[in-house]
Amino acid sequence: MVDDNVELTLVGLLREYGPAHASLTIEPGQTVREVVQELGFNPELVAIVMVNGRQKSKDHPLRPGDKVKLLPLVGGG
Amino acid sequence: MLNGYGGQVLRVNLTRGTIEKSELDPDLAKDYLGGRGFAAKVLYSELEKGVDPLGEANKLVVAAGPISGLLIPGSGKTTFAAKSPATGGYADSNVGGLLSAEMKYAGYDLIIVEGMSPEPVYLFIDDDTVELRDARAYWGQGAITAETALKKELGEDFQIALIGPGAENLVKFGCICHDFGRQAGRAGVGTVMGSKKLKAIAVRGRKSIPVADIGEFRRVGREMYDFCKASDGWDVWVRLGTAGVNVPSNEWGSFPTRNFQTGHFEDMSKMTGEYMRERIVVTDKACFGCPCACGKYSYTKKWDVRVEGPEYETAAFLGTDVGVADIEDVAYANYLCDELGIDTISTGNVIAFATECFEKGIITTEDTDGLALSFGDSEAVFELIKKIAKREGVGDVLAEGARHAAQVFGGDSSDFAMQIKGLEISGYESRDAPAMMLAYMTADIGAHHNRAWAITYDIEVGRDAVTPDKAAKVIELQHIRPLFDCLGGCRLQWVELGLPLDSYVPAMKAITGLDRSWEDLIHVAERVWNLTRAFWVREQPGFGREWDYPPARWYTDPVPTGPSKGKVVSKENVDKLLDMYYEQRGWDQNGIPTREKLDELDLDFVTV
Numbered sequence: 001m002v003d004d005n006v007e008l009t010l011v012g013l014l015r016e017y018g019p020a021h022a023s024l025t026i027e028p029g030q031t032v033r034e035v036v037q038e039l040g041f042n043p044e045l046v047a048i049v050m051v052n053g054r055q056k057s058k059d060h061p062l063r064p065g066d067k068v069k070l071l072p073l074v075g076g077g
Numbered sequence: 078m079l080n081g082y083g084g085q086v087l088r089v090n091l092t093r094g095t096i097e098k099s100e101l102d103p104d105l106a107k108d109y110l111g112g113r114g115f116a117a118k119v120l121y122s123e124l125e126k127g128v129d130p131l132g133e134a135n136k137l138v139v140a141a142g143p144i145s146g147l148l149i150p151g152s153g154k155t156t157f158a159a160k161s162p163a164t165g166g167y168a169d170s171n172v173g174g175l176l177s178a179e180m181k182y183a184g185y186d187l188i189i190v191e192g193m194s195p196e197p198v199y200l201f202i203d204d205d206t207v208e209l210r211d212a213r214a215y216w217g218q219g220a221i222t223a224e225t226a227l228k229k230e231l232g233e234d235f236q237i238a239l240i241g242p243g244a245e246n247l248v249k250f251g252c253i254c255h256d257f258g259r260q261a262g263r264a265g266v267g268t269v270m271g272s273k274k275l276k277a278i279a280v281r282g283r284k285s286i287p288v289a290d291i292g293e294f295r296r297v298g299r300e301m302y303d304f305c306k307a308s309d310g311w312d313v314w315v316r317l318g319t320a321g322v323n324v325p326s327n328e329w330g331s332f333p334t335r336n337f338q339t340g341h342f343e344d345m346s347k348m349t350g351e352y353m354r355e356r357i358v359v360t361d362k363a364c365f366g367c368p369c370a371c372g373k374y375s376y377t378k379k380w381d382v383r384v385e386g387p388e389y390e391t392a393a394f395l396g397t398d399v400g401v402a403d404i405e406d407v408a409y410a411n412y413l414c415d416e417l418g419i420d421t422i423s424t425g426n427v428i429a430f431a432t433e434c435f436e437k438g439i440i441t442t443e444d445t446d447g448l449a450l451s452f453g454d455s456e457a458v459f460e461l462i463k464k465i466a467k468r469e470g471v472g473d474v475l476a477e478g479a480r481h482a483a484q485v486f487g488g489d490s491s492d493f494a495m496q497i498k499g500l501e502i503s504g505y506e507s508r509d510a511p512a513m514m515l516a517y518m519t520a521d522i523g524a525h526h527n528r529a530w531a532i533t534y535d536i537e538v539g540r541d542a543v544t545p546d547k548a549a550k551v552i553e554l555q556h557i558r559p560l561f562d563c564l565g566g567c568r569l570q571w572v573e574l575g576l577p578l579d580s581y582v583p584a585m586k587a588i589t590g591l592d593r594s595w596e597d598l599i600h601v602a603e604r605v606w607n608l609t610r611a612f613w614v615r616e617q618p619g620f621g622r623e624w625d626y627p628p629a630r631w632y633t634d635p636v637p638t639g640p641s642k643g644k645v646v647s648k649e650n651v652d653k654l655l656d657m658y659y660e661q662r663g664w665d666q667n668g669i670p671t672r673e674k675l676d677e678l679d680l681d682f683v684t685v
Binding site: 011047 | 308309310312313316317321322324325328329349350351533536537575
């Protein structure tokens with residue numbers, strides 16, 4: 001059921017919390033924030049959310065087939 | 078021949094009209110590296126104690142670093158420095174672009190401008206030919222207009238740094254502008270240039286820079302570029318630039334809103350980096366040698382102007398901090414500031430301050446030349462920008478900065494004049510971020526974020542914590558980030574793309590031939606930090622802890638709205654942060670470097 005999945009890329013330090021690239025099954029309408037919480041880390045650690053190459057908020061609802069990239073905040077920079 | 082350097086120092090005296098060249102001292106290069114390091118050493122050693130920042134005795138320093146002009150990612154920064162007319166203390170401010178590369182190709186690492194010209198002039202540098210030329214025709218012109226005209230007169234291959242009317246009129250936050258919309262914007266380095274009647278510096282260089290091991294340099298440089306281009310963050314950073322931070326900062330509750338009354342703006346739909354990209358960005362713009370063009374060049378149809386930006390800081394201060402929520406209005410205000418040559422951060426900050434004073438009844442239309450002020454009124458913002466640059470009416474008061482304006486306006490306004498040491502606070506509301514607040518309190522030009530961007534550390538380790546590790550992180554960042562300013566480099570490849578810091582070690586070895594460790598380079602950054610602190614101690618009688626306090630709003634008023642609602646850092650915790658910071662720095666409890674610390678850093682010529 002690949003069509004139900006989103007492709008997730010974790011950048012930089014977020015890879016401590018999950019694989020660099022993963023294909024995840026989501027519930028329709030699940031938000032980025034909810035997906036991050038399911039992966040088991042604090043959504044505040046995510047600085048920038050990109051969905052299909054466009055910046056979105058963490059409360060953006062996802063659709064099957066979306067390509068999601070999460071960039072970390074840098075722990076002091 | 079000093080590997081990695083142009084090799085010469087240019088000393089220009091505008092009073093006498095003289096130009097001297099000398100060889101760069103290898104010990105200066107070893108002990109201070111370049112850029113901000115050169116600037117701090119020159120200003121501390123050469124300025125007489127207590128000089129008037131706008132008088133003949135102040136000096137303007139322009140400095141490149143050892144990586145400037147070489148193919149290392151982000152090697153396009155130039156430092157400008159002087160005793161600040163805004164704060165009365167140490168100031169340096171840097172600008173990205175192409176200037177320092179051109180300086181070094183002409184053979185100069187350091188330009189020291191002394192004295193004061195009777196008539197407007199510009200400094201013309203074409204390799205070995207250096208002249209002071211008549212600039213009366215350019216005086217009064219906007220920065221973008223005059224840069225265009227100078228390029229027409231001299232040729233496209235000249236790089237130009239110049240001032241606009243704001244700095245000519247001695248607005249205390251006048252910028253030095255470069256490359257059509259970039260600025261060394263903070264603490265009035267442009268104002269010093271204006272006081273000297275130096276309209277511009279135009280440079281062309283056609284020599285090369287000696288490098289110790291060219292093969293190794295190319296290998297290391299290539300590795301650094303490859304890393305940046307392969308970074309997963311690269312496409313995001315190029316797409317959005319610093320405006321990509323608008324959304325997360327607002328989500329953190331740190332986006333300055335209505336004169337820092339809060340840190341969260343309600344409707345960001347026309348303020349996001351994504352909206353800006355789709356609506357107004359025309360193309361990307363990079364500095365010298367940069368693989369990740371974070372500059373955005375925009376056109377707003379609404380106002381029919383082209384502008385570089387708006388950057389994150391400008392979106393905060395000509396946007397939400399003055400209550401404006403449309404990036405196109407921000408872009409027009411940005412254009413006005415760029416052409417008039419005044420700092421968008423300080424300009425927006427003082428306008429926000431005046432607006433809060435007006436809404437609270439501390440000032441009225443009698444004080445504002447009949448202009449009614451309210452948050453969100455972009456037309457009033459445009460009007461005030463022009464008044465400030467011309468020093469007209471209330472603009473003349475605001476042109477002196479928030480600290481001074483609070484003294485004039487009276488009431489309790491100094492409690493919410495959002496400045497530290499006389500410099501307007503930049504774009505992070507910090508009542509829910511104690512490390513970031515400490516970074517602002519202790520930044521060595523006044524409240525600026527670029528010495529330590531510690532807010533992300535607050536979020537990572539727990540925002541309420543007031544613990545020694547936060548002071549340690551601020552100190553660590555206050556060495557790493559200013560080290561980039563010594564090298565002539567940009568830190569964004571490290572911060573945003575994760576370029577490893579230790580990649581600069583083999584790069585520096587290949588360039589200079591000197592085998593220096595990362596710790597050794599950081600030691601230089603610590604030396605410079607203590608030297609700039611000593612500059613403040615020397616120049617400001619009674620300098621100490623009181624100078625590091627934030628405005629009362631930050632330790633008395635809990636944040637009223639947004640994700641940080643109810644948060645404030647108590648005065649007790651403000652002092653606790655300073656106690657921990659001073660102790661870890663090896664300073665006394667009044668924040669003065671000890672003799673022992675100064676000796677450890679080979680600062681034996683410094684007296685405190």
